[in-house]
Amino acid sequence: xxxxxxxxxxxxxxxxxxxxxxxxxxxxxxxxxxxxxxxxxxxxxxxxxxxxxxxxxxxxxxxxxxxxxxxxxxxxxxxxxxxxxxxxxxxxxxxxxxxxxxxxxxxxxxxxxxxxxxxxxxxxxxxxxxxxxxxxxxxxxxxxxxxxxxxxxxxxxxxxxxxxxxxxxxxxxxxxxxxxxxxxxxxxxxxxxxx
Amino acid sequence: xxxxxxxxxxxxxxxxxxxxxxxxxxxxxxxxxxxxxxxxxxxxxxxxxxxxxxxxxxxxxxxxxxxxxxxxxxxxxxxxxxxxxxxxxxxxxxxxxxxxxxxxxxxxxxxxxxxxxxxxxxxxxxxxxxxxxxxxxxxxxxxxxxxxxxxxxxxxxxxxxxxxxxxxxxxxxxxxxxxxxxxxxxxxxxxxxxxxxxxxxxxxxxxxxxxxxxxx
Numbered sequence: 001x002x003x004x005x006x007x008x009x010x011x012x013x014x015x016x017x018x019x020x021x022x023x024x025x026x027x028x029x030x031x032x033x034x035x036x037x038x039x040x041x042x043x044x045x046x047x048x049x050x051x052x053x054x055x056x057x058x059x060x061x062x063x064x065x066x067x068x069x070x071x072x073x074x075x076x077x078x079x080x081x082x083x084x085x086x087x088x089x090x091x092x093x094x095x096x097x098x099x100x101x102x103x104x105x106x107x108x109x110x111x112x113x114x115x116x117x118x119x120x121x122x123x124x125x126x127x128x129x130x131x132x133x134x135x136x137x138x139x140x141x142x143x144x145x146x147x148x149x150x151x152x153x154x155x156x157x158x159x160x161x162x163x164x165x166x167x168x169x170x171x172x173x174x175x176x177x178x179x180x181x182x183x184x185x186x187x188x189x190x191x192x193x194x195x
Numbered sequence: 196x197x198x199x200x201x202x203x204x205x206x207x208x209x210x211x212x213x214x215x216x217x218x219x220x221x222x223x224x225x226x227x228x229x230x231x232x233x234x235x236x237x238x239x240x241x242x243x244x245x246x247x248x249x250x251x252x253x254x255x256x257x258x259x260x261x262x263x264x265x266x267x268x269x270x271x272x273x274x275x276x277x278x279x280x281x282x283x284x285x286x287x288x289x290x291x292x293x294x295x296x297x298x299x300x301x302x303x304x305x306x307x308x309x310x311x312x313x314x315x316x317x318x319x320x321x322x323x324x325x326x327x328x329x330x331x332x333x334x335x336x337x338x339x340x341x342x343x344x345x346x347x348x349x350x351x352x353x354x355x356x357x358x359x360x361x362x363x364x365x366x367x368x369x370x371x372x373x374x375x376x377x378x379x380x381x382x383x384x385x386x387x388x389x390x391x392x393x394x395x396x397x398x399x400x401x402x403x404x405x406x407x408x409x410x411x
Contacts, residue, residue: 026319031273034310042308094260098285109257115288146284151266 064154066132066139066161074130078155080162088163091156095148104167116144121164122171134161236353242314246298247347254379255343261335261377268335272324276311279303314348315339322411331400332370333362336379343379359409366400367391373398 029035029043038045047053058064063077078084099108104121111117119126138157141147152160169177178186233239253259262268267275279302290296302309317323328338335342340351352358362369370391375381383390394400 023320024318028319030319032276032308040307041310094262098257098259098263109259110285110289113257113289115285144288146280146287150278150280151263 063158066135068132072130072132072136074132076131076158076162078158084159084162085166087156088159088161088166091152092160092163092167095152096160099145103171104164118145121168127168131161131165134164231353231355231357233353236350236355238350238353241347241349242312244312244347245310247295250342250345250348252346261342268325269329270326272322272326274325279309315350315354317354321409323409329376330373331366331398332373332376332394333366334371334376334378334381336381337362337369337371341379356409360404363404363408364402366402367395370394370398370400 031044033043034041035043060077061067061069062073062075066072068075093102097108098110099115100106100118100121101108101111106118106120121127135157137145138148138152138160140149148157175183175186229235253264254261264277264281265274266277267273279299282296282299283303286296286299298309301307338352342348368387368391371381371383372390372394
């Protein structure tokens with residue numbers, strides 16, 4: 001009797017081992033995990049073509065296309081504040097400076113490695129282009145430059161457009177354009193995030 | 196009947212007690228060491244990838260920011276691995292005929308995702324979130340090491356619970372200003388023992404060691 005009970009315990013332990021669930025790799029998909037279920041092997045599904053998620057319809061022509069009545073606009077869909085400019089500078093340095101350079105001259109590192117050189121933002125043609133144009137180029141791409149719609153969200157694209165405008169002004173600014181009470185800051189070392 | 200145990204057996208017995216103890220201790224030590232070794236954690240191990248992607252070239256030499264490719268690292272738990280299109284932003288022109296980049300071009304042509312091999316992989320019962328760490332002043336370098344010097348990506352730290360807790364118990368040892376999160380080779384301008392506690396206070400960082408922080 002005791003020996004058969006012992007046998008039962010040993011046997012059930014053996015079966016328990018078969019019930020082990022691997023908690024290190026739970027039966028769910030992590031972001032971008034490969035899938036054996038879907039034909040294209042993607043666990044993270046792409047949006048079905050020509051569908052719009054509820055509440056995500058991009059009706060605002062000014063905000064989403066940089067246009068008013070079908071024409072590229074020279075106005076911003078949001079108030080341009082110091083925060084927006086700081087954000088624009090940061091995003092410009094991340095996404096655009098590799099090619100356009102930090103000052104927008106078109107001599108970024110990737111260009112030095114052989115990418116086609118973009119025109120300088122300080123050319124007459126681009127200085128007079130409406131801000132909507134800079135939003136549009138980022139959204140749809142232009143010639144050899146691919147679009148940044150997937151990498152840069154809409155609000156950031158506008159912030160970058162605002163910053164490019166500031167860059168353009170900065171190249172032709174004189175000391176007279178700086179309010180007298182802030183002129184002393186010109187001689188101070190550059191703030192950390194501008195380096 | 197002759198004596199089986201000679202007087203010397205006394206010393207042998209004593210020595211074997213000590214020896215046995217030593218053996219047991221060193222075996223335990225070996226097991227602990229093995230558990231933390233890179234053999235188990237796979238730290239410091241180069242992982243073969245379908246494409247020899249080099250952070251040393253892209254980040255170190257070309258100065259491309261982490262966020263250009265890992266776009267969701269500031270806003271979500273997942274840092275994000277760049278889609279093929281991101282590579283083609285530049286490689287439509289640079290190295291555009293190189294055989295090294297043939298898998299990238301094939302991926303665009305056939306609309307098939309590239310299959311990168313995971314370098315870091317926490318068990319699924321652990322919750323981790325990048326955006327929280329980035330917002331609270333933990334730099335990429337603190338956890339991932341000098342990515343800008345890696346010709347192939349490898350895991351710098353063990354990613355074991357004890358490693359997470361070492362920082363969660365005393366975050367002031369590691370936090371840096373938010374403006375330096377993506378900087379590689381960061382050196383604090385003032386000693387960390389001064390800067391750390393100040394930042395912890397300024398950012399309102401708590402010491403999160405409750406089990407349910409990471410196991411939820």
